[in-house]
Amino acid sequence: VLEGRGVPVTNTITLAMTVNGRPVSASGGDHFTLLRWLRDVLGVLDPKYGCGEGACGACTVLVDGDAVSSCLVLAAQAEGADIRTASGLTEADGRLNALQQSFLDHGAAQCGFCTPGMLMAATELLQPPGDLDRETIRAALHGNLCRCTGYDAIVSAIEAVARGGR
Amino acid sequence: MSSSEIRTSKLEELRVVHQSLPRQDAEEKIAGSTRYAGDFSLPGMLHARLVRSPLPSARIVRRDASPARSVPGVVAVLFGEDVPNNDIWVDVPGQTTEVAALKASMQVLATERVRFHGEPIALVVAENEDCLAEACQEVDVEFEDLPGVFDPGRALEAGAPRVHDGSNLLAEWNIDQGDIDAAFARADVVVEGDYETQLVDHAYLEPECGVAWLDDTGVINIRVATQVIEHYRDVARILGVPESQVRVIGPYVGGGFGGKKDMTVEPYLGVAVARTRRPVRMAWTRAESLTARAKRHRMHMRYRSAASADGTLLAHDVDITTDAGAYAYLSALVLLYAAVHASGPYRTEALRLRSRTVYTNNTPASAMRGFGGMQVVFGYESQMDRLAQALGMKPEEIRKRNALSRGDELPVGQRIDTEVLLAETIDAVIERAGPRPAPSGPGTAAGRGMASNLQSYGRLVWLNDAASAWLGFELDGSLTVRCGVPDVGGGQVASLGQIASEILGTDPGLVTVHFGDSARTPLAGTTTATRQLLMSGNAVHDAAVAVREGIIRAVADETGQDPESLSISAEGVVGIDATVPIKEALAICRRRDVPIEALATFHGPKGGEVGRELRSDRIFPDFTFGTHLADVEVDLDTGQVRILRYVASHDVGRAINPQSVEGQIAGGAVQGLGFALLEEVVLQDGVNTTGGFFQYLIPTATDVPDIETVILESGEGMGPFGARGIGEPPIGPPAAAIASAIEDAVGARPTVLPFTPERVLACIREGARSTTP
Numbered sequence: 001v002l003e004g005r006g007v008p009v010t011n012t013i014t015l016a017m018t019v020n021g022r023p024v025s026a027s028g029g030d031h032f033t034l035l036r037w038l039r040d041v042l043g044v045l046d047p048k049y050g051c052g053e054g055a056c057g058a059c060t061v062l063v064d065g066d067a068v069s070s071c072l073v074l075a076a077q078a079e080g081a082d083i084r085t086a087s088g089l090t091e092a093d094g095r096l097n098a099l100q101q102s103f104l105d106h107g108a109a110q111c112g113f114c115t116p117g118m119l120m121a122a123t124e125l126l127q128p129p130g131d132l133d134r135e136t137i138r139a140a141l142h143g144n145l146c147r148c149t150g151y152d153a154i155v156s157a158i159e160a161v162a163r164g165g166r
Numbered sequence: 167m168s169s170s171e172i173r174t175s176k177l178e179e180l181r182v183v184h185q186s187l188p189r190q191d192a193e194e195k196i197a198g199s200t201r202y203a204g205d206f207s208l209p210g211m212l213h214a215r216l217v218r219s220p221l222p223s224a225r226i227v228r229r230d231a232s233p234a235r236s237v238p239g240v241v242a243v244l245f246g247e248d249v250p251n252n253d254i255w256v257d258v259p260g261q262t263t264e265v266a267a268l269k270a271s272m273q274v275l276a277t278e279r280v281r282f283h284g285e286p287i288a289l290v291v292a293e294n295e296d297c298l299a300e301a302c303q304e305v306d307v308e309f310e311d312l313p314g315v316f317d318p319g320r321a322l323e324a325g326a327p328r329v330h331d332g333s334n335l336l337a338e339w340n341i342d343q344g345d346i347d348a349a350f351a352r353a354d355v356v357v358e359g360d361y362e363t364q365l366v367d368h369a370y371l372e373p374e375c376g377v378a379w380l381d382d383t384g385v386i387n388i389r390v391a392t393q394v395i396e397h398y399r400d401v402a403r404i405l406g407v408p409e410s411q412v413r414v415i416g417p418y419v420g421g422g423f424g425g426k427k428d429m430t431v432e433p434y435l436g437v438a439v440a441r442t443r444r445p446v447r448m449a450w451t452r453a454e455s456l457t458a459r460a461k462r463h464r465m466h467m468r469y470r471s472a473a474s475a476d477g478t479l480l481a482h483d484v485d486i487t488t489d490a491g492a493y494a495y496l497s498a499l500v501l502l503y504a505a506v507h508a509s510g511p512y513r514t515e516a517l518r519l520r521s522r523t524v525y526t527n528n529t530p531a532s533a534m535r536g537f538g539g540m541q542v543v544f545g546y547e548s549q550m551d552r553l554a555q556a557l558g559m560k561p562e563e564i565r566k567r568n569a570l571s572r573g574d575e576l577p578v579g580q581r582i583d584t585e586v587l588l589a590e591t592i593d594a595v596i597e598r599a600g601p602r603p604a605p606s607g608p609g610t611a612a613g614r615g616m617a618s619n620l621q622s623y624g625r626l627v628w629l630n631d632a633a634s635a636w637l638g639f640e641l642d643g644s645l646t647v648r649c650g651v652p653d654v655g656g657g658q659v660a661s662l663g664q665i666a667s668e669i670l671g672t673d674p675g676l677v678t679v680h681f682g683d684s685a686r687t688p689l690a691g692t693t694t695a696t697r698q699l700l701m702s703g704n705a706v707h708d709a710a711v712a713v714r715e716g717i718i719r720a721v722a723d724e725t726g727q728d729p730e731s732l733s734i735s736a737e738g739v740v741g742i743d744a745t746v747p748i749k750e751a752l753a754i755c756r757r758r759d760v761p762i763e764a765l766a767t768f769h770g771p772k773g774g775e776v777g778r779e780l781r782s783d784r785i786f787p788d789f790t791f792g793t794h795l796a797d798v799e800v801d802l803d804t805g806q807v808r809i810l811r812y813v814a815s816h817d818v819g820r821a822i823n824p825q826s827v828e829g830q831i832a833g834g835a836v837q838g839l840g841f842a843l844l845e846e847v848v849l850q851d852g853v854n855t856t857g858g859f860f861q862y863l864i865p866t867a868t869d870v871p872d873i874e875t876v877i878l879e880s881g882e883g884m885g886p887f888g889a890r891g892i893g894e895p896p897i898g899p900p901a902a903a904i905a906s907a908i909e910d911a912v913g914a915r916p917t918v919l920p921f922t923p924e925r926v927l928a929c930i931r932e933g934a935r936s937t938t939p
Contacts, residue, residue, distance in 0.1 A: 029296065045205040046198030048420070050371045051452040055859035058371050087198030100196045104188045107825040110833065111655025112195025113202065113371040113420030134872070141867040145859065147370050147421050148655050149829055150836030151867040 015079045019044055020088025030076060034068075035059045037075035038085065046087040046116040050145070057144030060117035061085045067124040069143075086116035089123065099123060099161050106157040110148035118144050122158045132162040170828045170875040172821060173594070183668040183887055186825035189660035190679075191418055191653060200418050203391040204375040208445035211377065212241055213298045214438045215448065217288035217305045218458055219280035222492075222852025223314030223327070223527040226278055226287065230306040234290060237304055239297030242441055244289040246277035249437050250406035254429075258498045260778050261337050270336070270494035274404055274433050280309070281329055281492035282529055283853050284458030291438045291446060314527035316852050318464065318489035321524040329492055329525035336490050336523045337498035339505040341780045343577040344516030349481035353472030357552035361469070362918045363541040363901075365489070365847040366462040367455075367856075368534055369864045372420020374430035374459065375449035378439045385685070388435050389415040393422040393652050394692045395684045397429050401436040412436065416682030419693075422654035423837070424533035427694045428460055428495055453857040461847055462534035463500055463523070464489040467545040473553045479515070479568040482549065484508050486521035486542070491530035497523045500531070503538030503622070505780055506578050510546035511588050511620035511791050512568035517577035519780075527852045533694060535837065539621045540898045547617040547902035548915060561906065562592050565618050570791075579783050584882040587817035588618060588791040594815040594876040595795035603797040603810050611802055612810070615906025616795045619898035623696035623891025624787035624884070627773035633701035634688035637666055637709040638763025643748040644676040650687040651702045656893055657826035658698045662706045664822055665886050669710035671735040671748075688765060696891030699822065700787060700884055701768055707886040709766035720760040721751050771884075788883065790890040792816030794835060794899035798907040802930055805923035807843060807908060814899070815876035819883025819890035831896045832873035838900025840865045843921055913937055 013030040016023065019042060028041040038044040038061070047070050050058030054069040061070045062084040089097045096104060099122055109115045118141065125132070125140040137155045146154060194200045231243035246252045252275060258268040276287050288305045292298035313327040320326055321334040328334060350356060376390030388401065398412040405412070419426060431448040438446040450459075470483040486504055490497035501523045509517050554564040569588040575581050595616060603612040625631040635649040647666050653659040663677040680687055690702040714734055721739045722729035725746070733740050738747040746754070755762050773784040797811035814835050821827040844863045848856045856862040883890030901919055908926060909915035913933025916925050 039205075045201070048202075048371065049204070049373070049449070051859045053452075053858055053860065056371060056452075085198065086196075090197045090199075094197075096193070096197060103196045104193055107186070107189075107192065107829050109192045109195045110657075110829055111370065111372070111419060111421040112192065112200055113655075115195050116198050119196070119198075138867040143866075145369075145371060145864060145866060147368075147423070147837065147864060148833045150832035150834075150873050151865075151870065152832045152872050153829060155867065155872075 013076060015075055017078055017081050017083055019083045020085060028075065032075045033071050034073040034075045034078050035070040038070060044085055044087065046085050048113055048116060057117040057121060058114050060120040060144060062120055062124060065127065067121050086119040089119060099126065102157040102161045106153045106160065108149060108153040108157040114144060114146045118146065118154055125158065126161060130162065132159065134159060170877065172824055172877040172879065174879045175881055181668060182664050182674055183822050184820065184824070186823055187664060187674055189657050190663065191660055202372060202420050203377070203389060203417055204449050206377050206389055207447065208377065208379055211445040211447055212291050212293060212442060213295050214289060214291045214434060214446050215298050215302050216286040216434065217290060217302050217307070219276065219283060219285040219287055221280060221309055221311060222283045223312045224280050224309035225312055226276065226280065226307060227310050228308040229288065231288065233306055234301040234304040237297055237301040239293040240290065240301045241293065242291040242438065243301065243305060244437060244441060246273055246275035248441065249274045249404060251404050252277070254400065254404065256494050258337055258494055260339065260776055261498065272493040281527055284529065289434050289437060291442055314852050316526055316528055316849065318487055318524050318526050319466065321526050329527060334525040336494055336525055337501060338522040339502055339778060339780050341505055341517050341519040341577055346481055346483060346516045346518040349516040350472050353480050354475040355553060355556040356470065356472045357549060357556055359469045359548050359552060360917060361467045361545045361548060363465045363544060364919050365464045365529065365531065365849065366534060366841055366845050367847050367862055368423040368425030369862065370421025370423060370425060373450045373452055373455045374426065376431045376435050377445060377447045378435035379445035380439055380443050385411050385413050386436055386439050387413045387415065388432055389417060390432055391419045391426055392416050393419065393426045393654055393694055395650055395652055395682055396689060396692070397432050398684045400429060401432050404433050405436050405440050413685040416652040419652060419654040422693065423535045424537065424694060425459060427533040427692060430459060452859065456862055457854045457857045460495050460530040460532035463497065463531040463538065463541070465504065465541040467542065469545050469549045471549040471553055473557065475557065477557055477559050477564045477567045479512050481516035482509050482514060484517070484519040488523040489526050489528055489531060490523045491526060491528045493530045495530050495532035497531060500533065500538035504542050506576065506785055507539035507620065508542045508546060509577050510543070511570050511618055513570055513574050514577050528849050529847065529854060535834065535894050536621065536897045537695065537894065543617060543619045543898040544901045544905065544919065548905060548917070551906050561616055562596060565592055578785055579781050580785050581783065584788060585880050586791045587878045587880050590878055591791065591793040591815040591817060592618060594878065595793050595813040598813045598874060598876055599795050599797065599811060603799065606799060609802050610799050611911040612797065612799045613907040613909065613911025614795065614797050615903045615910055616793060617899035617902035617906060618793040619895065620789040620791050621895040621898055622786035622789050624700045624770055625695045625697055627771050627784050627787065628775040631691060631697065631701060631770035632767055633690040633705045634765060634767040635690060635702055635705035635709050636688050636763065636765045637706060637713060639713065639752055641752060643752065645670060645672045647677065647679040647706060648687045649679065649681055649702050649706060650684060650690040651698055652682045652693040654693050656830060657823055658693055661699060661822045661826065662702060665703055665706050666710045669707065670714055673736050696893040699889055699891055701770065703886040703889065704768035705766050708768060709764040712764035712766060713762060716760045717751050717755055717762065720755045720758045721746050723758065724754045788890065790816060790818065790892060790895040792895055792899065794903045796903040796907045798904065798911060800908060800911045800926060805926035805930060807904070807921060807926055809839065809871050812871050813874045813876065814896060815878060816892060816895055817878040817880050817890065818892045819885060820879050820881055820888040821877055822887065822889055824877060827877055827892055828875050830892045831875045834896025835873045835900055836865050836870050838897045839870050839904065841919065842901040842904040844869065846920055
């Protein structure tokens with residue numbers, strides 16, 4: 001993906017970062033966005049390209065705990081950072097974490113393409129944990145577009161976790 | 167919590183169907199492990215991109231690939247001449263000339279003439295994304311501007327620039343039912359209205375993309391985000407190879423809504439692989455998706471409607487023009503849907519309808535959720551409100567008085583042959599909504615509106631629709647289903663597993679459904695037209711019943727019991743005295759040469775092809791009915807509309823998975839609210855100026871309220887267990903319901919979509935004038 005036969009990407013850079021708890025050092029184009037770095041260099045495929053300009057939130061990941069649109073950040077800016085993506089929420093034995101389970105229970109994923117970004121926006125919102133009303137949850141999700149669910153089920157899934165239940 | 171409820175009648179005993187089981191696909195999507203079309207790569211994979219026209223109407227004077235070919239890493243720069251069969255032909259049904267059915271074509275890559283902004287001209291293939299981007303800049307194309315036609319209202323005027331060689335008239339449909347003049351002559355009230363809907367994008371989160379490769383048997387494999395894996399036939403035609411040598415694999419799709427019904431990247435991937443013989447990936451940018459992919463039609467409707475003093479709807483006289491854009495795509499069929507649905511879910515004594523779709527140099531329009539049947543809701547429901555006002559009736563009264571029920575005939579001639587709970591959906595939303603809204607303070611006004619609709623489910627009957635599914639027990643008692651259904655996120659695959667599990671008693675966790683592969687799963691047709699539950703659902707149902715009957719018969723013969731006394735459950739074949747475990751029952755079948763698998767094909771209802779003068783006793787399999795209610799608050803200074811409360815109710819026949827049904831209703835309603843208040847593809851003389859999500863606005867979580875749903879189950883649909891389709895129907899009512907609520911609040915009705923603050927302010931001024939003495 002990164003380089004085809006005999007045509008190396010010019011101006012490469014080597015970056016070290018921690019992705020979903022795993023330290024990874026790799027080389028790629030110095031102009032690559034964090035999204036492209038995660039997907040094309042590291043093979044972390046759950047952050048999605050939806051618009052490339054920070055309008056849809058499908059590429060949302062946590063960088064040192066903050067939710068960012070990874071299509072708007074250069075990979076080089078994330079050097080040494082702790083990156084978390086939706087696939088990293090899943091427990092080591094493959095079980096869904098409480099937020100993911102709540103998404104499943106509430107039918108919060110239809111086509112699922114916005115889901116990894118939604119999960120990370122919600123993960124940020126739930127740090128620290130606390131009761132949240134639906135309006136607050138909706139406001140926190142305004143940068144994450146969903147075209148399938150109408151948002152209700154997503155809001156309910158997050159609300160349930162915020163209340164400490166499902 | 168948002169609330170939803172389900173009201174059931176005629177419920178047979180069900181164990182798995184009718185349960186809100188978590189969907190297997192949802193679990194893997196939430197875990198972040200689903201491999202969508204864009205999440206797949208192969209060693210040595212190339213990247214492809216299209217060079218598109220920056221102009222809406224121009225002659226191509228010169229094309230030069232040499233500067234692009236000299237960019238290091240470029241493998242191929244291809245023009246239309248490099249495509250074996252560069253013309254894609256589509257049938258335009260019903261518009262029969264004396265020699266043959268009308269056909270329309272568009273080129274895979276334009277060679278001499280471009281007709282819309284974004285039309286593909288060159289296909290560039292390169293080793294990586296960076297040199298690909300550079301090379302695309304270097305493809306040298308010289309244009310000569312040609313006059314274009316951008317206003318569909320003027321496309322048929324004498325002297326209008328011609329988009330194609332012939333007239334700009336692409337297709338027309340007429341309906342003449344009853345004595346229209348007599349109906350108007352004896353009417354007590356007549357109301358008129360003029361309504362416009364806008365160009366709309368599907369705006370799914372996953373842009374069009376795919377990866378294709380040549381396998382070791384010489385078959386071209388295309389793994390693509392699509393609603394139609396059967397486009398392998400079209401790709402084969404373009405490449406000039408046998409259809410058996412192209413395979414399309416459809417992984418879970420990141421949203422479709424009709425936008426992935428027509429081909430997107432498939433022909434280009436096919437051409438690139440055939441040419442380079444290496445794996446190729448093509449992913450459209452959001453700007454390409456918003457600019458160049460076919461959209462939902464702009465529609466201009468004029469209605470004149472008549473009713474008698476008691477509220478009986480007598481007649482509609484309707485004129486519809488839609489903007490097909492630059493190429494035919496599915497415009498003729500979309501218009502046909504508009505015509506058939508144009509009088510809504512009401513008994514209508516007389517209908518005169520004239521409709522046409524015209525070519526322009528605008529972005530082509532094609533399939534989108536509701537497919538012509540949704541735009542007309544804005545027309546007929548606005549008219550119903552106006553009739554009610556003229557008669558001093560309540561909106562719900564006039565609707566219930568005229569509501570279609572079993573035995574009534576649509577103006578096109580089709581009889582409604584199932585029970586429909588339309589009046590019940592009206593009662594349900596009113597009951598749920600409770601007291602009317604009050605304004606929150608000075609400078610605001612509150613209002614309530616409702617709208618009902620009908621929307622067909624299943625394809626036009628003369629398309630001879632069919633879907634196949636294979637189902638078989640494994641030797642350990644688990645169950646495998648194979649069905650070529652594409653899953654666009656509505657639970658298309660999961661519901662098949664639920665149906666199989668219900669009939670065969672297998673634990674849902676032991677059912678695996680393989681889907682969406684033209685080489686390995688029996689073909690099930692398109693995931694469009696709200697047809698998959700009807701079609702593939704019935705195919706799986708029938709296959710499961712065939713397997714169940716075989717197993718029960720074998721066990722009955724083996725044990726000397728009456729087959730009528732046996733049933734099948736998770737434990738096995740259950741008799742009066744004993745249960746034969748499923749593994750043992752399967753062994754009995756093998757000894758007795760009774761198959762433990764079955765292939766079933768479900769055929770949709772039949773009917774003859776229609777002509778331009780529409781008349782048919784069956785044109786669609788059946789319809790889904792529903793009603794939505796909206797409470798809004800309008801800011802009288804800014805024209806901003808805030809939705810306070812939204813309730814939606816549909817008769818879904820039977821909810822196979824109630825949570826999936828709620829998801830379809832809530833999601834469809836919110837898409838409809840975007841249509842009502844926010845969304846518009848803006849073209850300035852054919853040039854798209856809404857090529858990003860900061861320009862093309864879809865609803866965010868803060869733009870919409872919770873959608874409350876009331877699911878009614880008549881048990882009368884044509885799908886498995888009496889289900890009706892629910893994919894498209896919920897997108898119909900929102901715009902009309904919001905228009906009605908705005909009028910209720912400010913005293914004048916918006917008639918042009920979307921209802922922007924500017925347009926709402928105009929209504930506020932008009933309302934103030936009409937109430938000032």
